[in-house]
Amino acid sequence: MKPLFIQKELDITLTRLAYQLVENHMDFENTVIIGLQPRGIFLSDRIHQKVQSFLPKTKIAYGKLDITFYRDDFNEKGQLLQVSETQMDFNIEGKHVILVDDVLYTGRSIRSGLDALLDYGRPAHVELLVLIDRRFNREVPIQPDYVGMAVDVIDNQKVKVLWKERDGKDEVILL
Template sequence: MPMGTGAERQVLSESDIARSLTRIAHEILERNHGSDDVVLLGIPTRGAPLAERIASRIAATEGRPDIPAGALDITMYRDDLRGQPTRTLGRTTLPASGIDGKVVVLVDDVLYSGRTIRAALDALNDLGRPAAVQLAVLVDRGHRELPIRADFVGKNLPTSRSERVRVQLTETDGAADAVTISDAVTVSDTVTTSDAPTTSDGEAR
């Protein structure tokens, strides 16, 4: 079991995160030639407030009152559910306009193995038929296990598998926005494969 971690260092400050989200909002507008038919769905926990923030930035840029945004719970679609059956169900909230024929931008905090996004695509498939699906993440830390790539990235952050990336947001953590990375975990000789590095949501992604 883990015995401790090395020093935690900040890689994105509150202002860095704000600039990254503003840039992502502009890139979404450029890629889709405006915001018509764009819907943002955040993956809980931290993807949901990030989606709301990006939607607000897009709306402000376009001079619109709002951009459809919601949340997509993927709990029942995870491929590790059998090993951790007690996961708490989240909440899926879709805009009133739905997702059929829309450009759905999935939003998450950290992209790692790609398994969370694969689960999100499965969940999305049961809810409707979007015209296209795009992916926006605040941090891409690499180490993909599936052929999944983000369309919009706040920061590419090369990491080792033993390092931990933590995203802290005001809405979910009650503290100033920040992204930190901790040094390799010091472990005992009894570590098992279940001790994989995790993101801020406590799940291997």
């Protein structure tokens, strides 16, 4: 077990990611942040808070998207996946969308996420922000635009992301 991030480093990285978003999207007038349920939303909550604190005058549109119904493995393990809540009270037509998820691994969740997203309309542009990019494990051609940390690990290793809200502490560990 090896820690990749501990509390303070994680906060620095999240701040950096939030600044990168502001650098590219400036006033966030036409940009929305969407976290992928269930695990991406802890990251997207933090990123949204940070960007919002940098731009106190604009109200940043923020949604959560459940992708269960779009997955190609919803029934593969003999157990149905838990359905989570989708909250998107804005229109994504013509918007710049930043999709947020915690770990980019095979790329299949993001593939489902894109399918789900497009059922809400036609965004002008979609970007992907992830905390951890497992570079060598992709099964579909999907690449992130913003990366907290890229890690090169073998298939049977696991990356576990812990969040204070759910697990009592902020930490990313390699198992």
